[in-house]
Amino acid sequence: QRPANLPPGSLGLPVIGQSLGLLRAMRGNTAERWIQDRVDRYGPVSKLSLFGTPTVLVTGPAANKFVFFSGALVMRQPRSVRRILGERSLLDLAGADHKRIRGALAEFLKPDMLRLYVGKIDGEVRRHVDERWEGRSTVTVMPLMKRLTFDIITSLLFGLERGAVRDALAGDFEHVMEGMWSVPVDLPFTAFRRSLRASARARRLLVEITRETKAKLERGEATRSSSLIACLLSLTDDDNSGARLLSEEEIVDNSMVALVAGHDTSSILMTFMIRHLASDAHTGRHEHDEVAKDKDDDVALTWEDLAKMKFTWRVALETLRVVPPIFGNFRTTIQDIEFGGYTIPKGWQVFWTAGVTHMDAAIFPEPHKFNPSRFENNQSSSAPPCSFVAFGGGPRICVGMEFARIETLVTMHHLLRQFRWKLCCKEDTFARDPMPTPLHGLPIEIEHRTCS
Numbered sequence: 001q002r003p004a005n006l007p008p009g010s011l012g013l014p015v016i017g018q019s020l021g022l023l024r025a026m027r028g029n030t031a032e033r034w035i036q037d038r039v040d041r042y043g044p045v046s047k048l049s050l051f052g053t054p055t056v057l058v059t060g061p062a063a064n065k066f067v068f069f070s071g072a073l074v075m076r077q078p079r080s081v082r083r084i085l086g087e088r089s090l091l092d093l094a095g096a097d098h099k100r101i102r103g104a105l106a107e108f109l110k111p112d113m114l115r116l117y118v119g120k121i122d123g124e125v126r127r128h129v130d131e132r133w134e135g136r137s138t139v140t141v142m143p144l145m146k147r148l149t150f151d152i153i154t155s156l157l158f159g160l161e162r163g164a165v166r167d168a169l170a171g172d173f174e175h176v177m178e179g180m181w182s183v184p185v186d187l188p189f190t191a192f193r194r195s196l197r198a199s200a201r202a203r204r205l206l207v208e209i210t211r212e213t214k215a216k217l218e219r220g221e222a223t224r225s226s227s228l229i230a231c232l233l234s235l236t237d238d239d240n241s242g243a244r245l246l247s248e249e250e251i252v253d254n255s256m257v258a259l260v261a262g263h264d265t266s267s268i269l270m271t272f273m274i275r276h277l278a279s280d281a282h283t284g285r286h287e288h289d290e291v292a293k294d295k296d297d298d299v300a301l302t303w304e305d306l307a308k309m310k311f312t313w314r315v316a317l318e319t320l321r322v323v324p325p326i327f328g329n330f331r332t333t334i335q336d337i338e339f340g341g342y343t344i345p346k347g348w349q350v351f352w353t354a355g356v357t358h359m360d361a362a363i364f365p366e367p368h369k370f371n372p373s374r375f376e377n378n379q380s381s382s383a384p385p386c387s388f389v390a391f392g393g394g395p396r397i398c399v400g401m402e403f404a405r406i407e408t409l410v411t412m413h414h415l416l417r418q419f420r421w422k423l424c425c426k427e428d429t430f431a432r433d434p435m436p437t438p439l440h441g442l443p444i445e446i447e448h449r450t451c452s
């Protein structure tokens with residue numbers, strides 16, 4: 001029996017609910033408006049039905065905090081995501097199981113390791129600029145940034161260097177994302193079918209890599225810290241039997257998540273930064289010229305150099321505020337739970353989104369104005385907790401946040417030092433598919449800059 005004090009709103013049509021309305025709004029880039037309209041109509045807590053499950057939409061910092069910290073909510077991906085990425089990744093684990101896999105990922109993303117990555121990322125970015133930007137008058141930013149971030153993550157976390165295998169995997173991952181948020185019916189010509197097929201090919205390759213890595217570990221030719229897969233293979237059960245904790249399937253599922261989470265988000269951040277910087281108003285080129293002043297051109301950036309790029313990181317944070325790559329995400333209740341004076345029944349989804357909070361004028365004055373200085377002093381200290389949620393929050397806050405900072409700063413350094421650019425399209429719009437995708441992939445005209 002349903003509790004009497006359910007949140008206001010309607011569950012809409014059976015199965016479909018409001019899914020098509022939301023997906024249409026995302027493609028038309030009016031999803032923030034769509035959410036705001038619901039908030040205006042029903043308040044910050046309302047019920048609806050998304051992707052086949054009754055759902056409660058919650059907005060605002062207090063709601064974000066509730067979602068990120070409540071022990072009665074677990075992360076559970078929509079069926080489409082689970083079919084594509086796998087059922088056994090950390091995204092669908094809770095408690096100690098989640099902590100253990102997250103710990104393995106965090107081992108590769110902790111400051112000691114990140115410090116070592118800067119030089120390698122610098123090398124990938126330089127090669128990318130030489131091969132794909134140099135000598136051209138126009139480039140299309142979004143596919144280039146996707147490829148760059150994919151190459152960075154595969155080489156650093158999976159030890160997969162340039163060549164035919166990496167090219168094939170990159171091709172598959174272009175399709176993997178397509179059907180992630182869709183009605184999960186496997187029919188010909190649908191984005192969902194294309195995603196499933198691409199995911200199956202990518203998984204076969206990851207199985208091969210896992211087996212090779214296992215053999216290398218057994219022969220003593222690799223160690224736990226050789227790659228993320230080696231680390232996942234080295235996790236053992238708590239009972240000291242030395243038994244491997246994760247099956248091959250679990251290793252592949254978690255690798256799929258790391259690959260998707262580790263490249264698709266930061267590529268969007270860089271794409272939208274390049275879009276904002278086209279107007280030249282916020283480039284902060286000066287700090288990059290200062291960093292370069294004391295170095296030979298062919299010497300790689302260091303961790304210490306990145307610490308001097310404070311303004312550029314503020315531009316990144318402001319870009320993430322205005323266009324958060326992750327629109328929002330779902331949790332599932334494991335018991336009836338109270339929030340905002342309403343009951344959310346056990347088994348319902350809770351849907352948090354970033355946009356409404358990021359555009360709240362009470363937290364971010366003049367929210368439509370692009371103003372990186374609002375992130376001076378570590379974000380405005382007067383803002384309530386969980387106001388800036390582009391990286392989520394609580395125990396599931398993005399584990400790759402610092403990694404994203406490093407690759408973004410290295411990339412922007414080389415682009416800002418070497419080029420000026422302007423947008424080719426007069427109409428400067430984007431759709432969410434489900435990630436923000438600028439019109440035509442953001443073609444820009446570039447010209448070489450004479451560096452000081």
Ligand code: HEM
Binds near residue numbers: 257269320395
């Ligand atoms: C600008 C870049 C990035 C953005 C905006 C971003 C955003 C997010 C957000 C919002 C979440 C939390 C989702 C939720 O709580 O519902 C998350 C989680 C996660 N992110 Fe990122 N991310 C970025 C880069 C990365 C990178 C580079 C990696 C890997 C190297 C990564 C790996 C992950 C993983 C594995 C999780 C799941 C953590 C968990 O459930 O414990 N992300 N990210």
